[in-house]
Amino acid sequence: MYSQLLGVAGGVALVAAVLALWRRSLLAIVRILALQGFAIATVALLLGIHHHEVAELIVAAGVLVLKVGVIPAVLTRVVRDTPNQRDTEPSINTATALVAAAVLTVIAFGATRGLVDLAPSPETELIPVGFAIVLVAFFGLVARRNALTQLVGFLLLENGIALVALVATARVSLVVELGAALDLLLAVLVLQVLTSRMRSKFGALDLDRLTELSD
Amino acid sequence: MNPGRIAAVLIQIVFVVGAAPLLAGLIRRVRARLEGRVGPPIVQPWRDLRKLWRKERIAPEHTSWVFITAPLVLVASSVVIAMIVPLVTVASPLDRVGDLFAVVSLLLLGTVFLALAGLDPGTAFGGMGASREMTVAALAEPTLLLAVTALAARAGSTNLAAIVTAALDRPSVVLSAQSVLALVALGIVTLAECARLPVDNPSTHLELTMIHEAMVLEYAGPDLALVELAASMRLLLFGALLANLFAPWGIATGTGVVEMLAGALVLGGKLVLLGAFLGVFEVFVAKLRLFRVPELLAVSFVVALVAVTASAFLGVGR
Numbered sequence: 016m017y018s019q020l021l022g023v024a025g026g027v028a029l030v031a032a033v034l035a036l037w038r039r040s041l042l043a044i045v046r047i048l049a050l051q052g053f054a055i056a057t058v059a060l061l062l063g064i065h066h067h068e069v070a071e072l073i074v075a076a077g078v079l080v081l082k083v084g085v086i087p088a089v090l091t092r093v094v095r096d097t098p099n100q101r102d103t104e105p106s107i108n109t110a111t112a113l114v115a116a117a118v119l120t121v122i123a124f125g126a127t128r129g130l131v132d133l134a135p136s137p138e139t140e141l142i143p144v145g146f147a148i149v150l151v152a153f154f155g156l157v158a159r160r161n162a163l164t165q166l167v168g169f170l171l172l173e174n175g176i177a178l179v180a181l182v183a184t185a186r187v188s189l190v191v192e193l194g195a196a197l198d199l200l201l202a203v204l205v206l207q208v209l210t211s212r213m214r215s216k217f218g219a220l221d222l223d224r225l226t227e228l229s230d
Numbered sequence: 231m232n233p234g235r236i237a238a239v240l241i242q243i244v245f246v247v248g249a250a251p252l253l254a255g256l257i258r259r260v261r262a263r264l265e266g267r268v269g270p271p272i273v274q275p276w277r278d279l280r281k282l283w284r285k286e287r288i289a290p291e292h293t294s295w296v297f298i299t300a301p302l303v304l305v306a307s308s309v310v311i312a313m314i315v316p317l318v319t320v321a322s323p324l325d326r327v328g329d330l331f332a333v334v335s336l337l338l339l340g341t342v343f344l345a346l347a348g349l350d351p352g353t354a355f356g357g358m359g360a361s362r363e364m365t366v367a368a369l370a371e372p373t374l375l376l377a378v379t380a381l382a383a384r385a386g387s388t389n390l391a392a393i394v395t396a397a398l399d400r401p402s403v404v405l406s407a408q409s410v411l412a413l414v415a416l417g418i419v420t421l422a423e424c425a426r427l428p429v430d431n432p433s434t435h436l437e438l439t440m441i442h443e444a445m446v447l448e449y450a451g452p453d454l455a456l457v458e459l460a461a462s463m464r465l466l467l468f469g470a471l472l473a474n475l476f477a478p479w480g481i482a483t484g485t486g487v488v489e490m491l492a493g494a495l496v497l498g499g500k501l502v503l504l505g506a507f508l509g510v511f512e513v514f515v516a517k518l519r520l521f522r523v524p525e526l527l528a529v530s531f532v533v534a535l536v537a538v539t540a541s542a543f544l545g546v547g548r
Contacts, residue, residue, distance in 0.1 A: 019405035026410030026540075030533060037529045110528045117532045124543040131544070140544050144407060147536070 017065050018137030021058060025144040028054040028178060029120075032151045032171055036112050036158070039102045044167050045090045051148075051174050052082025058141065059181055070189040078177070081196050086170060086203050093163060093210055107158045116151045123147035130183075138182040145182065148175030160221060162210045166203070173199055234485030238319050241490050246312035246470075249498065250462040251275035253469065253505050258433075260509025275462065282455035290351045290448050300347030301449070301456035307340040308463040316391040317470050318493040319482035320398070330378050330388040334371055337423070340460065341367045348445030355437060359444025362520065366429065366441065369527035370422040373534045377415040380408050380537035381475055390471075397478045404476065408544070411537035413476055418530035420468040425461070426508065428518040429526070439520055466501065469508075473500040 031051035038044050056079040063071030105112060123146040131139050149172055156168030177195070255272040262269025289297055314328035341363065348360035382388045384403045385396035397404050422429045425442035435443050446457050474481055480496030482489040518526060 019402060022406035022408075023410050026407035029407070029536060030411060030414050033529060033532055033536070037525060109525045113525075113528045113532045117535045120532075120536045121539050124539050128543055140407075143543060144540075 017061060021061050021137050021141065024054045024057040024061065025141040025178070027051075028058075028174065029144050029147055032148045032155075032175070033113070033116055035167065035171055036116055036151065036155050037109060039105070041094045041103060041161075041163055042091065044103075044164065045087050045094060048090070048167050048170055048174075049083050049087040051171065052078065052087070055082060055174050055178055055181070058178060062138070062181060073189060074181075074192045077193065077196055081200060082170075082174065085200065089203060089207055090163065090167065093207055096211070097163075097214055103159055103161045103164050105158055106160050112154070112158050115154055119150040119154055120147040123150050141182040142179055145175045145179035148172075148178060150175075162206070162213055162221075166206050166210070169206075170199075170203070232485075234487075235321065237487060238321060238485050238490060239313050241494060242312050242317045242319075243309060245318060245494050245497070246463055246466055247309070247459070249501065250459065250466040251279060253466050253501055254462040256502065256505040257509045257512070260506050261512055264510060264513045275458070279455045279459060282450075282458070283452050285451035287451050287453065289453070292352070293350050293448075296343070296346050297350040297448075298453070300343040300350075301453045301460065303343040304340045304460035305456050305463070307336045308460050308467065311336050311467055312463070314390075315467065315471060316394045316474055316481060317467075318497060319485060319490050320391045320395050321483065321485050326389075328390050330375065330382065330390060333390065334375055337374075337464070338367065338371055340464075341423075344445055344457070347449075351448045353448060355440075355444045355447050358437075359441055359447070362441045363445060366422050366523065366527065369524060369531065370419045373415055373527065373531045374419045374423070376531070376534035376538055377412045377419065378475070380412045380534065380541045383408075383538075383541040390475075394474050394478045394481060395483070397475070398481070398483065401479075404478070406544075408537050408541040409476060411533050411540060413472075415530045415534035415537060416472055416475070418526060418533075420472060422523075422527060422530075424465040424468055426465075427512045428515045429523055431517050439517055469501055469504045470497060473497065473504060 028051050031047050031054065035044050035047045035051075038047065056075050059071055059075035059078050062068070063075050107115075124143040127143040127146050130142050133139070152168050152171035152175055156165055156172065159165065159168065180192075180195075252272055252275070255270070255275045258274070259269045259272050311333055315333060316328065345360040345363050345367075348356040348363070350356070378390075378393070379388070381393050385393040387393065387396075403409075421427070425432055430441040430443075431439065432442065434440065435447075437444070442461065446454065449457055474497070477500065480493065480500075482493035
């Protein structure tokens with residue numbers, strides 16, 4: 016049951032990465048981010064239960080609070096405070112972006128095959144999934160020119176890295192995890208301040224407006 | 231061919247034809263209840279079919295044999311699919327031909343005939359509907375093939391009965407990353423192929439967005455009854471395939487009469503759950519704008535492709 020639930024959580028996380036590339040509504044994208052955070056937290060929880068490791072359970076709780084609770088709440092506030100910015104216009108046509116995502120996933124699975132073959136187990140089979148999320152999220156990051164979607168792309172990327180870190184290491188150091196989580200929270204808060212500054216200056220979150228220097 | 235297997239075919243056909251309008255009625259009923267209406271009784275689609283069947287048979291002027299044969303081909307292809315896919319039992323007599331590719335081509339045969347019948351009377355709406363239907367089918371059919379291929383990898387066969395049997399033998403393969411991806415892709419394809427929300431709205435005749443209704447606009451009387459019956463049979467077949475591929479428990483493995491009746495009951499239960507879920511789902515989603523439908527189908531195609539990739543690279547079952 017353990018390995019199947021692990022697989023399901025990985026599958027949900029990967030589907031979320033693809034869906035984030037498809038949706039245009041900012042609120043929907045934030046919800047997808049929360050769904051992916053939930054899948055990652057589930058992976059951490061399953062690992063903690065399986066290895067009887069209290070530290071991993073604490074990591075799971077932390078991931079849940081941070082990635083399902085705090086960060087989506089902060090982002091939702093940013094979206095709600097921004098008038099006329101409910102949708103984002105992708106600079107790459109969605110169908111092309113999806114095909115690119117498919118290619119990137121195949122590359123991720125092909126490239127990490129050797130890693131899985133080193134020690135085939137239910138955990139290591141999630142490594143290619145994590146890499147695929149990293150690549151797809153990075154593509155989403157460059158495909159959209161909106162401060163908020165770039166922030167979400169960055170967070171999806173971080174989710175992929177967190178997934179790989181969870182399943183690839185024998186035992187996650189609690190200190191390292193907490194440090195990474197705090198860094199992430201700090202980054203989100205700084206970027207939230209940046210977006211609100213942008214909004215008050217330009218009335219929009221379009222990054223293409225940041226082309227000129229001013230004093 | 232022994233009598234048990236013939237009985238299996240008969241039970242599957244009777245089940246599909248009998249229950250299909252009820253499934254459509256159930257979805258409508260659930261939807262109506264959630265919207266605060268009482269809604270028509272669940273048997274209402276059967277009553278509508280009976281009413282239509284008693285009417286005069288009439289075809290528009292200048293239509294060819296295509297218009298007359300299309301409803302028959304549509305119903306016949308659905309009946310053949312009902313015979314060969316594992317619904318009530320995995321021991322169907324025709325399971326040698328119960329292949330994924332056979333099923334998809336039979337589905338496509340019905341779709342193509344309906345699109346031709348939409349073009350045949352030469353009306354504007356029929357042509358529009360046919361063109362839209364082909365756009366959707368061209369994107370949905372490959373996704374269907376890919377998504378089931380991801381499941382076929384674990385059975386080592388594209389035979390649908392073999393896929394379901396493999397899942398029954400090793401329940402551990404049912405839940406996996408590939409399954410989640412394939413389920414999402416197949417779910418979207420089901421909505422597209424059965425003309426449900428958010429791809430098509432079965433309860434309106436809005437010319438800007440209608441797909442299925444535009445093609446069948448010229449049909450009346452018994453022909454319309456056949457088209458409607460075939461449409462609800464398709465929905466039931468897709469639903470039953472989803473249920474049996476992702477939750478195969480309860481399907482009969484032999485051809486004993488009691489066993490098969492129990493299998494039919496379990497399948498009925500799964501379909502009631504699925505129909506209720508679809509009814510609830512349809513209350514909460516809006517119709518997609520037509521030019522965004524290909525994007526939705528592209529999503530399902532990509533997810534199916536990822537499912538195939540995952541099953542190719544990851545261990546095939548553990």
